[in-house]
Amino acid sequence: MKIRKAKTSEFTAIAILDREAWKESFKGEFIPDGEHVWRIxxxxxxxxxxxxxxxKIIGVALAFPCNNGTYAVHKLMVDKAHRGKGIGTELMRVLLVEIDKLKVDSFLTVYPKNPPAIALYEKLGFTERKFEKDFYGVEEDRFVLTRRV
Structure with a gap:
């Protein structure tokens, strides 16, 4: 397996993985981002x-810049057949190296009832935690975790 920056030509394969990952969300009813946004x-x-x-693309990590100068870590997903092998951790590690080069803080949101994800993010330096009720809508609570440079 190889971890690297995505190529523009791979946006469709990434969007396919995104759709599959969202099917497994805790409610299974979210609409994933389309190919058009992955292209950008x-x-x-x-x-x-x-x-x-x-x-074959088996995992993706994505972060984008925000108006306040931070980066939002927006996606982390690994193909179901390849989970439990440290791929998500390695994707995040490489992503955070890139963010650290920019010398900016980063943040992400995580479902409060997802202890494995919270533990991973805290291990990677997301040490500030803020609870946001109804962050994505009614009963869509999240922790906002922040990692400072």
């Missing part, structure tokens, strides 16, 4: 991919 993100945001030995 791959070219203009920080998009890191994990690629298997056959060249």
């Amino acid at each position: 993100w791959v070219e203009y945001a920080l998009t890191i991919v994990a690629v298997d030995y056959k060249g």
